[in-house]
Amino acid sequence: MRAFVEELRGVxxxxxxxxxxxxxxxxxxxxxxxxxxxxxxxxxxxxxDVSRILSLAYKHGVPVYPQGSTTDLSGGALPERGVVVxxxxxxxxxxxxxxxxxxxxxxxxxxxxxxIELSRYKYMFPxxxxxxxxxxxxxxxxxxxxGLRGAKYGTMRDWVLGLTIVLPDERGSIVRVGCRxxxxxxxxxxxxLIVGSEGTLAVVTDATLxxxxxxxxxxxxxxxxxxxxGFYEAYRVIKSSGVQPLMMEFxxxxxxELAKQTVDVSFKxxxxxxxxxxxxxxxxxxxxxxxxxxxxxxxxxxxVYTARSMEEAEEMKLIALRRNLxxxxxxxxxxxYPGKSIVVHPEDxxxxxxxxxxxxxxxxxxxxxxxLKVSIGGHVGDGNIHPAVGYPLDDEKARRKVYExxxxxxxxxxxxxxxxxxxxxxxxxxxxxxxxxxEHMGSIKALEIMRSIKRVFDPKNILNPGKVV
Amino acid sequence: MKNPVEWxxxxxxxxxxxxxxxxxxxxxxxxxHRGYGPRGRVNIALLVVKGYKSEEVVKALYTCLLCAxxxxxxxxxxxxxxxxxxxxxxxxx
Numbered sequence: 001m002r003a004f005v006e007e008l009r010g011v012x013x014x015x016x017x018x019x020x021x022x023x024x025x026x027x028x029x030x031x032x033x034x035x036x037x038x039x040x041x042x043x044x045x046x047x048x049d050v051s052r053i054l055s056l057a058y059k060h061g062v063p064v065y066p067q068g069s070t071t072d073l074s075g076g077a078l079p080e081r082g083v084v085v086x087x088x089x090x091x092x093x094x095x096x097x098x099x100x101x102x103x104x105x106x107x108x109x110x111x112x113x114x115x116i117e118l119s120r121y122k123y124m125f126p127x128x129x130x131x132x133x134x135x136x137x138x139x140x141x142x143x144x145x146x147g148l149r150g151a152k153y154g155t156m157r158d159w160v161l162g163l164t165i166v167l168p169d170e171r172g173s174i175v176r177v178g179c180r181x182x183x184x185x186x187x188x189x190x191x192x193l194i195v196g197s198e199g200t201l202a203v204v205t206d207a208t209l210x211x212x213x214x215x216x217x218x219x220x221x222x223x224x225x226x227x228x229x230g231f232y233e234a235y236r237v238i239k240s241s242g243v244q245p246l247m248m249e250f251x252x253x254x255x256x257e258l259a260k261q262t263v264d265v266s267f268k269x270x271x272x273x274x275x276x277x278x279x280x281x282x283x284x285x286x287x288x289x290x291x292x293x294x295x296x297x298x299x300x301x302x303x304v305y306t307a308r309s310m311e312e313a314e315e316m317k318l319i320a321l322r323r324n325l326x327x328x329x330x331x332x333x334x335x336x337y338p339g340k341s342i343v344v345h346p347e348d349x350x351x352x353x354x355x356x357x358x359x360x361x362x363x364x365x366x367x368x369x370x371x372l373k374v375s376i377g378g379h380v381g382d383g384n385i386h387p388a389v390g391y392p393l394d395d396e397k398a399r400r401k402v403y404e405x406x407x408x409x410x411x412x413x414x415x416x417x418x419x420x421x422x423x424x425x426x427x428x429x430x431x432x433x434x435x436x437x438x439e440h441m442g443s444i445k446a447l448e449i450m451r452s453i454k455r456v457f458d459p460k461n462i463l464n465p466g467k468v469v
Numbered sequence: 470m471k472n473p474v475e476w477x478x479x480x481x482x483x484x485x486x487x488x489x490x491x492x493x494x495x496x497x498x499x500x501x502h503r504g505y506g507p508r509g510r511v512n513i514a515l516l517v518v519k520g521y522k523s524e525e526v527v528k529a530l531y532t533c534l535l536c537a538x539x540x541x542x543x544x545x546x547x548x549x550x551x552x553x554x555x556x557x558x559x560x561x562x
Contacts, residue, residue, distance in 0.1 A: 018502060020525040022516050026503040029512075031486045043502065069488050089501060112492055134488045262544075327544035330485060334545070341482040 001081070004060040005040050008083070011052050016043045016089075027084040030072055032429060033343030033393050038065065038079035043089045047164055047174050047205040053085060054203065054463075055172035063462050064168065066199040068139020069110070071131040073346060074427030076143060076198040076467055085203065087138050093117050094206065102161060102180060106206045107138025123211045126153035129423065130326065138204050144196025146423035148247050151381025152279075155423060157195050159210045165194060165202035168463045180208055193453070198425050199464040201457040215279030218246060219288045220313035222321075223296035223304045224271040228252070230300030231272045232357040235380065237295050238276060239353055243288075247277040248381030249322045252360065255375040258328035259321045266317070268303050275322055277310070325377045325386075332375055333390025340392040345402055347409050350384045351418030362412045363387045370405055384422040407433065414440045426468045434468070473555045474518050481511045481552050483545045490539035490549060496532050504529035507539035507549045514556035522560065530557050 009017045018024065018041045029035040044050045057064045063082030070077050087108030094104040098121055105114060112133035114125050128147035129135050135145065141163070146155040153159070162178030178184060178191035194202055225231040231250065238245060251259065251273040260269055274296070278288050289306050296304045307313035326344070333342045351359045360376060363385065367374035378385035389405060391398035410420040410433045420433040438444050450469045457463070490507040491497055497506035504513060504525060510533055513526055530553055537550035 015501075018525070020523050022513055022521055022523060022526050023502060023504045023509075023529075025516070026509045026512060029486055031488075041502065069491070070486070071488055086502070088498075088503070091498070110492065131487070131489070133492045324544075326487065326489075327546075330545050334483065339479065342485065344485060 001039055001062060004056060004062045005083070007060075008040070008042065008053065008056055011056065012042065012044070012049055016045070016049065017041075018043070024084075027067060027070070027086060028079055030070055030075060030078055031343075032073055032075050032345070033399075034075050034078050034428070036078055036080050038084045039081060041084045041086055043086055044205075045089050047166060050085065050166045050203050050205050051172035051174050053083075053172070054166050054168045055170060057083070057462050058168055058170055058172070058460060061460055061462060063465050064203070065464050066138070066142065066203045068108070068136035068142070069131070069134045071135050071139065072143060072427060073348065073424045074421070075429045076425045076427030076464075077139070078428065080466060082462075087136060090205065096121060096123075096211075098123065100180060101211050103209050103211050104206065105137050105209065107136060107141070107204050109137045111135050111137065111140060118211055119214065122214050124214050125159065125209055125211055127156050127159055137207055137209070141195050141204050141207060142197065142199045143425045144423065146379070146382075146384065148249060148379055150379050150384060150423070151248055152244050152246050153212075157192055160191055160195050160207055161210055162208035163191055163194055163204055164206045165204055167202050168458045168460065174205075175202075178208065182210065196425065198427065198468050200454060200468050201463065203463070215246065217282045217285050217308070218277055218279045218310050218313075219285055219292060220275070220277045220307040220310065220318050221289070221292035221296060221304060222306075222318040223274045223301035224256070224269060225274065225299070225301050226271045227300065228272055228357060228360060231274050234274055234296050234299035234301065235353075235356065237299065238292075243278060245276050245381055246279045247275065248379070249273075249275040249377070250380040251322065251325065251377040252364070252375075255325070255328060255377055256321060258332050258375055259324045262327040262331055263317070263320045263324045265320060267305055269321060271302060273321060274301075275319065277313075322377070325375070329375050329388045329390065332373060336373060336390065337392045341394065342390050343393050344388055344390040345406070346386045346388040346424075347406060348384070348386055348422050348424040349409060349413035349418055349420060350382065350422035351413055351416045353380070353383045355416040355418065356380055356383055356385075359385060359412055359416055359418070363409055366408045366412065367405065370401065370408070372401070372405055382422075383418065407436075410436060428467060431468070473559060477514050477518050477552055477555050477559070480547055481515050483547050484508065484511050485545055487544060489542045489544060493538040493542050495534060495536065495538070500529070500532060505532055510553050510556075511547065511549055514552050517556045517559050527560060530560060
């Protein structure tokens with residue numbers, strides 16, 4: 001391993017290879033609470049550097065772990081010995097074409113920074129995971145990320161047109177896959193195979209992404225319901241109306257109470273929260289606003305607040321409770337385990353929207369049964385639910401209990417026709433659940449196919465080994 | 470009067486590693502690695518408490534501007550800038 005690192009320094013230059021254990025440790029940990037030990041962190045500045053890294057790693061049989069900003073929630077970016085390849089120095093927006101509706105970016109560009117750049121053209125990249133300000137394009141591609149606007153705009157899978165990838169082979173082959181056009185029939189769809197493969201098949205160095213105009217106007221409605229049934233009635237009416245909201249966010253009443261402790265809001269916030277945003281043209285704003293208010297009230301909302309633009313919604317703090325969900329979950333866990341280092345585990349299932357209410361009730365019931373304090377929220381527009389529990393980092397018994405809870409929540413998802421991982425990925429934490437899902441479907445053969453694909457791309461199993469399959 | 474070692478451990482141990490502090494940091498990008506950002510520095514402070522010292526660690530902690538922009542984004546409400554300042558005191562003593 002030492003010979004490999006020395007050779008790497010010789011080839012790339014010492015400034016691109018960091019071995020100080022303190023710095024390396026910063027790349028050996030995740031928000032999941034999982035940590036490990038890498039040998040070095042490498043900072044490539046172009047695809048050529050990545051090619052040289054993979055070629056050398058192939059020669060020495062050293063594991064390589066590509067990393068974005070390590071906001072992963074499934075253990076997907078965790079190194080185990082080997083070297084971390086960090087894309088922090090490949091952070092350029094290469095070109096924007098409004099006529100083509102595309103942007104070319106390096107893997108280390110943060111999604112938040114990309115949208116700041118695109119806003120100059122009144123455009124956006126619509127995939128917005130909760131970690132949008134820090135998540136990188138490469139990380140989002142590897143994770144197959146989704147987000148708050150998923151119901152309308154889908155996930156990374158829907159917005160990546162082309163990729164430059166580097167393969168873990170003798171030459172560190174640089175390969176371009178996909179097109180610069182939305183329509184593209186280039187044989188088997190390798191772009192969509194790479195998106196969501198969690199860095200196990202190839203290393204993404206840059207991407208051609210689709211972009212879309214910023215909405216002309218957005219109406220935001222925030223409502224609170226004393227009952228889950230009331231919330232679900234409003235959800236059902238809006239989902240069945242022919243209007244496709246930009247955002248549909250839910251927090252149950254217990255979670256609203258937690259979130260209120262982390263942010264000052266001037267309005268009354270009691271009950272189950274339902275936040276809906278609809279993008280439209282300016283002429284339709286008044287009509288949509290009135291319609292949303294009517295649906296919420298007729299469904300049993302006790303308080304409804306609306307804004308006629310995202311800016312107004314921000315000023316009124318209509319989105320603040322949802323934004324503070326993670327802070328609320330941290331506060332909840334910190335209160336349960338004062339003075340302890342804690343981990344917050346957000347689950348990530350999706351169920352068909354018709355089964356949403358059933359899923360929320362079942363999650364609450366199983367959590368209560370197991371004696372776990374749970375907060376329930378999610379991007380409900382596409383049936384994606386993120387119930388979360390926390391535990392002290394050094395409490396192995398508590399960790400095992402939370403992982404058992406994970407399995408119970410997964411069983412609920414599968415029973416209702418859903419999936420165990422909507423947007424966070426499989427990593428190491430959900431490998432068992434992936435197997436459970438495929439067995440449930442009677443499709444365990446699919447796992448064999450995935451393992452075969454892994455062998456084709458990575459015959460020496462040096463690229464993010466131990467993840468997904 | 471607070472014990473700086475105990476205070477750093479209590480404060481920095483609350484980091485959940487989400488990284489929400491990083492986009493606000495003016496020194497992260499020019500620094501070139503995570504040690505030049507608040508998430509890195511908070512966790513480096515925990516190593517300094519244990520007696521760890523290296524050239525990279527000194528650079529990471531002393532390039533912080535102590536602007537505290539990161540504090541405003543931390544969901545765990547850690548006083549990141551103060552952790553870094555206290556870690557510098559430990560490093561220099």
